[in-house]
Amino acid sequence: MFAYSGGFRLDFGGAVPQHYVNVSDSARRGEHRDDQWIVSQVTQVNGQTVLSMVDTRS
């Protein structure tokens, strides 16, 4: 069971990054370093809003 830990919207002004960029967010109260996180992108597939997993978080 995963809970929402945090999110953000990124805008590159139309440019496409040529290399991976790293995103970060501050830890929330009650989170522990042994917990597991999944970084997902909100996207649309066949009209459905889905989460596309893009990375793990450490």
Place this chain on the structure above:
Amino acid sequence: MSGANAANVLLTDAAGAPILGTLSLSSNNTILTFRPGQHPALEHQLHIQRRHRDHRYQRAASFGACRFALRRPQHLEPGAARRGNISATIPAPMARRRLRRRRHRRSAQRDHDLQRDDRHDDAGAGDGERGLLGHAERGVFDKLRLLITERTAARRRQDLPRFTKVNGDGSVSVVIGADGGRVEGAGGTAVDIPAAAFPQGAVVTIRPVPAADFPSR
């Protein structure tokens, strides 16, 4: 404290050299104020050369010498301006950007000129009202430097931070050049962009999304 006067209170630097100045005592004799007449040193030694009575408890106070350190006030610190003291807005295409500086005590002692990094052409000048340094018609990816000219005619260049803008929705926009950089948003969010990720540069905006705005279905 009672009986305090300039004759029995002496302030010296770490080497023991007296620091001349004026001495004043509050009306209830509880606060002693010494204003040095010269540039204060960082290390001091205070000498109380006579016996005084503690005014509140009416008992003999200790006398002798004590050492203390003084943190140099920022407005006397030579060198770079304080971080965050100068900001530059992101200019719209073909628009003028504004450079602002928070009011600062040393502003009366210095003149400022705005320069672009590559051509070193003065673009704006002067200590305007409300800390406005000047306008410049420049590209969004230009690197700016502030040329600070002291009254002594000494000149020093200082790099300005990247153009940054806090938008109305709480998002933060930062101009990132080919050398990359870090954009820090609200709530501890950040994005690190490596060099060459945007060879032509980009305006990167980050906005935190609270749980209430997260699409749940």
